[in-house]
Amino acid sequence: xxxxxxxxxVAATFVLVFVLFLTARSILKPSSYxxxxxxxxxxxxxxxxxxxxxxxxTAQKECAACHEKEYKDKASGRHKGLNCETCHGPxxxxxxxxxxxxxxxxxxAEIVKFCLRCHAPSMAKPRKFPQVDPLKHNVGTACTAxxxxxxxxx
Amino acid sequence: MRGLQRRQFLKxxxxxxxxxxxxxxxAPLAWAEDFYREPPWKRKKPYWGFAVDIxxxxxxxKCVEACKIENNVPKEPFYFRTWVERYVLRKNGAVxxxxxxxxxxxxxxxxxxxxxxxxxxxxxxxxxxxxSPCVQVCPVGATYxxxxxxxxxxxxxxxxxxxxxxxxPYGTRYFNPVTQTADKCSMCYHRITKGLATACVExxxxxxxxxxxxxxxxxALTKFREDNKTESLKVHMGTEPKxxxxxxxxxxx
Amino acid sequence: MHAQLFESLSxxxxxxxGYIYPNELELQWSILIVLYPYxxxxxxxxxxxxxxxxxxxxxxxxxxxxxxxxxxxxxLIVAPLPLNLHLGHPERAFQILFTPNPTSxxxxxxxxxxxxxxxxxxxxxxxxxxxxxxxxxxxxxxAPKRLFYKIVTFGVxxxxxxxxxxxxxxxxxxxxxxxxxxVLLHGYVGFIFGSIKANPWWSTPLMPIIFLFSxxxxxxxxxxxxxxxxxxxxxxxxxxxxxxxxxxFFLTALVLAFSLEMxxxxxxxxxxEEHFDILSLLVQGKLYFSVFFVQLLMGSLIPxxxxxxxxxxxxxxxxxxxxxAASATFCLIGIFAMRWxxxxxxxxxxxxxxxxxxxxxxxxxxEGLLSAVVVMILPFVILAALIYLLPPWENAEHAPPAKSSxx
Numbered sequence: 143x144x145x146x147x148x149x150x151x152v153a154a155t156f157v158l159v160f161v162l163f164l165t166a167r168s169i170l171k172p173s174s175y176x177x178x179x180x181x182x183x184x185x186x187x188x189x190x191x192x193x194x195x196x197x198x199x200t201a202q203k204e205c206a207a208c209h210e211k212e213y214k215d216k217a218s219g220r221h222k223g224l225n226c227e228t229c230h231g232p233x234x235x236x237x238x239x240x241x242x243x244x245x246x247x248x249x250x251a252e253i254v255k256f257c258l259r260c261h262a263p264s265m266a267k268p269r270k271f272p273q274v275d276p277l278k279h280n281v282g283t284a285c286t287a288x289x290x291x292x293x294x295x296x
Numbered sequence: 297m298r299g300l301q302r303r304q305f306l307k308x309x310x311x312x313x314x315x316x317x318x319x320x321x322x323a324p325l326a327w328a329e330d331f332y333r334e335p336p337w338k339r340k341k342p343y344w345g346f347a348v349d350i351x352x353x354x355x356x357x358k359c360v361e362a363c364k365i366e367n368n369v370p371k372e373p374f375y376f377r378t379w380v381e382r383y384v385l386r387k388n389g390a391v392x393x394x395x396x397x398x399x400x401x402x403x404x405x406x407x408x409x410x411x412x413x414x415x416x417x418x419x420x421x422x423x424x425x426x427x428s429p430c431v432q433v434c435p436v437g438a439t440y441x442x443x444x445x446x447x448x449x450x451x452x453x454x455x456x457x458x459x460x461x462x463x464x465p466y467g468t469r470y471f472n473p474v475t476q477t478a479d480k481c482s483m484c485y486h487r488i489t490k491g492l493a494t495a496c497v498e499x500x501x502x503x504x505x506x507x508x509x510x511x512x513x514x515x516a517l518t519k520f521r522e523d524n525k526t527e528s529l530k531v532h533m534g535t536e537p538k539x540x541x542x543x544x545x546x547x548x549x
Numbered sequence: 550m551h552a553q554l555f556e557s558l559s560x561x562x563x564x565x566x567g568y569i570y571p572n573e574l575e576l577q578w579s580i581l582i583v584l585y586p587y588x589x590x591x592x593x594x595x596x597x598x599x600x601x602x603x604x605x606x607x608x609x610x611x612x613x614x615x616x617x618x619x620x621x622x623x624x625l626i627v628a629p630l631p632l633n634l635h636l637g638h639p640e641r642a643f644q645i646l647f648t649p650n651p652t653s654x655x656x657x658x659x660x661x662x663x664x665x666x667x668x669x670x671x672x673x674x675x676x677x678x679x680x681x682x683x684x685x686x687x688x689x690x691x692a693p694k695r696l697f698y699k700i701v702t703f704g705v706x707x708x709x710x711x712x713x714x715x716x717x718x719x720x721x722x723x724x725x726x727x728x729x730x731x732v733l734l735h736g737y738v739g740f741i742f743g744s745i746k747a748n749p750w751w752s753t754p755l756m757p758i759i760f761l762f763s764x765x766x767x768x769x770x771x772x773x774x775x776x777x778x779x780x781x782x783x784x785x786x787x788x789x790x791x792x793x794x795x796x797x798f799f800l801t802a803l804v805l806a807f808s809l810e811m812x813x814x815x816x817x818x819x820x821x822e823e824h825f826d827i828l829s830l831l832v833q834g835k836l837y838f839s840v841f842f843v844q845l846l847m848g849s850l851i852p853x854x855x856x857x858x859x860x861x862x863x864x865x866x867x868x869x870x871x872x873x874a875a876s877a878t879f880c881l882i883g884i885f886a887m888r889w890x891x892x893x894x895x896x897x898x899x900x901x902x903x904x905x906x907x908x909x910x911x912x913x914x915x916e917g918l919l920s921a922v923v924v925m926i927l928p929f930v931i932l933a934a935l936i937y938l939l940p941p942w943e944n945a946e947h948a949p950p951a952k953s954s955x956x
Binding site: 172175178179180181182185186188189190191192193194195196198199200221223224225227228231232259260262264265266267268271 | 351352353354355356358362365366367382383384402403406409412415416417437438439440441442443448450452453482485486487489490491492493495498499500501502503
Binding site: 144145146147148149151152155156159163166167170171172175176180 | 651
């Protein structure tokens, strides 16, 4: 037996290390890990709670509450499929507190560039999509000089 | 006496073994019926999917911009949760694909338009794989598929080994320099679980992006999938993406 | 911190060829990840060389037995370093041990590594040296060193013939277990790459085997070279029978590794799947020099030629030694190039199969050249310390302990 003593000491060390490992694991392993699947269940709720920046299409009725004219114009015009936020940017904060932050109107000075973002001509765009050649159509004039942005059809 | 019992036992057990073997060999005929695998959204409600109508996309890249705003994606042109590629297929067989800053910087003029056979835009995003290789390879379980089918990243648990970025066949993952973790399109999980649509769908002016609940027979997505022939990317890899495309071309990768 | 990254990425954007997915600009796995398979390969190779003597009774390589073990240990200790340096959150690295995802080959790392380190290598080194350690714990004049030996005896100073016999038997058993463990330690690295269907440069069932055999070649080359260098340093003659035997195994490993790589290459060329075009552009372009000149010519063909000459002709001792040293050096460089070609090469081309990105190896920074150099020098520093504490030369003649009972 005494000829095995050194091995017994080593084995005891291994057991000790293993126990330390299990202890560390019970302390450091997140409690929600494994509750649903092989991941930290708490993460799902953490992600659900992330902040919302865009109010969304369903919120457009709320835009109508204050911006009735623009809303009605859009609803009857060629841009009716667009979300207000497509042109005006994220508006969730504005809906929550209208005075605190105001989504910008696209700058008048840059309006041609802004409209061309969608309407510049390209072979890659669907043929039926309204495309305007900036080198031929009313060069130097702002789009809004003739087209109202919410109901652009003349 | 014992010998007789043993012989009987052996006879019965051999017969049983033989019988079960025979049923197993005959079983392939029964297996053929099992080839129909029920899609998970038959059993789980809701189950989120996505579709893209390539024939409607105008390459305005407002989706890319909205995604970056909604999800705090780094503004630099090296990190995208979604992007829009432009394909120009020429009559001589050449294929040109470009995607400057995800599409947000516009696209270069197409040269020699007469030589172009067809051209179109292809939005890309997380394919929402049912057999997700990124989930398979994550060593710690920091990326996972939720019960409603969305593949998410737990940025407080990710160790930043980047194995998942290597494993994604579609290039939808990137290494976020701020959080020092892997990152990707989360299907705007924080929005869809509140009844909103994803940010990209909200701002798309032409309805090229469609999001919805696969388990709902009346959702726009289900109707889209039933009304159109659709294709997914790299089907041969067996990842079973829940993202489908209408108007797919064989040159799209 | 980010500014430098963004600047280098902005520059990389101008160097892109063809089309890449926007997220593919930045290479995810850097030179540190090239070093990891290189290091574990050296560990596996050195250990297999050691096991030749212990398990397969190739007595001729006895003089390198202990050196091979210590080399394996030194490199194994450093192995997790490049991985942890590379992680985005190294402070979360322990999660791999506490919540491993069983479908992830990478999750195996923690357990395979700890098993191999503790249960195989450390135990085997300890069992082989125990008799001397007990002696040194009593005779060593310098107190701190003596304390070290005392601790390592685990408080037992019994070196009876029976206890040594037990050590020998256990050591042999551990070597037998150690062989598949070494295969697993390096094979799983090959599987990490080989199982990624998204990357056609990596995805092949042969990857673990190719990695393993090239690892064996590099490990054998490493020990061979170390043996020659350290013998010269100590002004001692190298045992030519030992060198010649190692040389034979070295050649065998090289031939096998080369054949497997060629098999993979020929098959890829013949089947010419969709990804073949971009991969051939890769090999003829960005990887041309490192594949053809460094990996193949320098790393495989020249060493095989030199070692083959030794087998087929009668060459004088001096020439043989020169050939062994040259072959080992070239092989070590070539196998590094092979790891580079796999890891970095696999990230050069886009998964759209339409273009290439670039890799700029920074000088400084966590994943820069300096870090890589430090990571590669560290094992030799540790090896020097191990040789100092556990000299592998004293007991070159490992006399079997006398049987406790002779009947």
